[in-house]
Amino acid sequence: MRFATRTFLFSFVPFAFLLMGSFWTIQKLVESTVRNGLRSSLRQTHDSIARVRSKSELQNSRFLRVVGENASLKAGLQLLLLERKSGAARLTVEDQLRDICNMLRFDFLLVSDPDGAALAGVMRIGDQLVAMDIAKVPPPQRGFVTVGPRAYQVASTPIDQGDENLGILSVGEHFDFSEFSTPAVLARNGEVLESSIPGVPFGEVASALKGCKAQSECEVRLRGETYISLPMESIYFGDGYVLRSLQSVDSASGPVQAILRNVFLIAGIGALLAAMILSVLSSRSIVRPIAEVVSYLCASEKTGLLPEFHAKLTPIYEIHELAESFNRAAAAIRDARESLHRAYVEFVGSLASALDARDRYTAGHSSRVSEYSCAIARDISVNDKDLDDIRIGALLHDVGKIGIADCVLQKPGALSREEMDLIQQHPTIGRRILEGVHGFHAYLPAVELHHENSDGSGYPLVSGVIFRMHSACMQPAGILLTTGWAFSFGSLTGQSFLIFGPR
């Protein structure tokens, strides 16, 4: 993986995850806030209902006391207590209860004996007030009473005659959810008796509420919608009865979440794009100096040199330190290389001196050729590297004489044709010797071509070889040494030419 890709991924991916995490957290926070708001709203509704109910219960209790003082009802109850098995007596009291119901618009009226056993009662079904089957009616005192499929809210008052308690009058009103601004459910022992959730059967509501504990808040799913369900705890509804109000979380948080989704979508795409651009830019910013260092090193690798980085290559501290370290290492290598080179040169110099020493006629010849060649080269403004090559090449130019027998090399007097041919092989022999030495390639032309002339004469006449500057410098030096001619250089379009003649 490229460093740029890695840098981009390390910049972008955490940001993307951070962004998604932030959005998720914000969404959850909003949802939590909405839920808390719903809970608070439900509790406030419960409290206000409880306040109204407690006030109305107080009023109803006073009102019921008055109803309990109804003389006819007392007479009827007395009759019924005396004639418990008389249908006519029960009918009489039921008639009385009907009158009271009609007069006071109750939905449920029941008289019980002092022990709470139901004696007679009527209940409103539609427009009719029908007699209750008292055998099936549980003795109500307060809270809810279920008669058949209907639930009634019941309050009771004693019916007293002097000091004697004749019985109990229980008054009920059909329970409805008119006080609730939210959906509500009345359940008894897990069975739903009334529900104001539109379009959902009671059985479905009951199964949804199955997981809820009796008097605790819970969340239910109904028809794919989530509801918060809160039991009404401040009012007693009777054993096993629970009144729960529900609030749809989805309905409440839906609009907010839709807005959030849109905002998150726009902001998310924008932020991701920005993050991507920034990641690319930062990746480039990080990678560029390193890439420059790498390209610089690649270029160095191609040239074989160890150049120094510019001191102001990058403002980044680490990269700057890296360049400086590299420079120091390169300098050390260069020094080592130069030392080695010097050792070579010294060795070569020694070798050349040793060669020169084989012939007293040429003793010191290589050193002098080197010296004069350098002088000529300096005179024609040869650069330092070429000057160095000329100097060393000049020192080594006769190394090939190693391969010439001393009898030929040191022969006094004129050489025969064969001996001359042997002598003329020394440039080629020198080249062969130095070809195998690493780092001496730059001196090969000086060694091989130092006896070739610019006019094509000389030896060994390497075909197609351009007359090199080294030999151009060395040859006049050699001629000078042997003939005492003067010479000078001319320059035309960068190519050096020698113009020389007799001194």
Add this chain to the structure above:
Amino acid sequence: MRMVGMLLAIVVLSTAQAADIEGSVVITRKLTKRKVTAPASSYERGMAVELAPGADEDPLVFERERVVIYLEGQFSSSPITATLEQKNRRFIPETLVVPVGSTVSFPNLDPVFHNVFSLSKPKSFDLGNYAKDHSRTVTFPKPGIVFVHCHLHPNMAAAIVVSPNQWSTKADAAGRFAISGAPSGSYTIVAWHKSAGFFRQAVHLTENRAAAVEFVIPVEEATALARR
């Protein structure tokens, strides 16, 4: 003094010839605030009960039928046996006129219990609870208005007018009434309505000639009519 008057009346009645009274009762407006009680049978059938008078019922007919007319004065009485039924949680009739000394039976024709009682001065009684097809009787030895109620049904009410003599009657639906066979002489004729009270007029009865009497109830309307 009162005894002397009574003796005189007896003498007059024993010597005088019989005379008739023909009259009418004019009721100018509705007098009774009615509270209609639904019949028990309605409840038994589980029907919706209309607790208001019928729209086609003439309220003045109701008022006229509840006007009792009688002659004042202690004459010889011929007690009768009358019936005041309890049916559909109402007393039928709601206004009954009987001569003093008469006996009234109170049969219960309803499927429910009734407990008929009266706290009126001429006759107070409490017949106790009794069921359907049972009856109780009460004799009224003193003239006067006896208001009858039911302990169990406060909406039930009736009035028994115990007239001091046998010359008493009720107006019909048209308000007409007739008393026949009364001895000739001068009398006070009384009309009584439960809500409007007593209305008295002097009447002179002569043999073979029917005296005409008209009561305009209530009295303020009567005065206004007289002035026209």
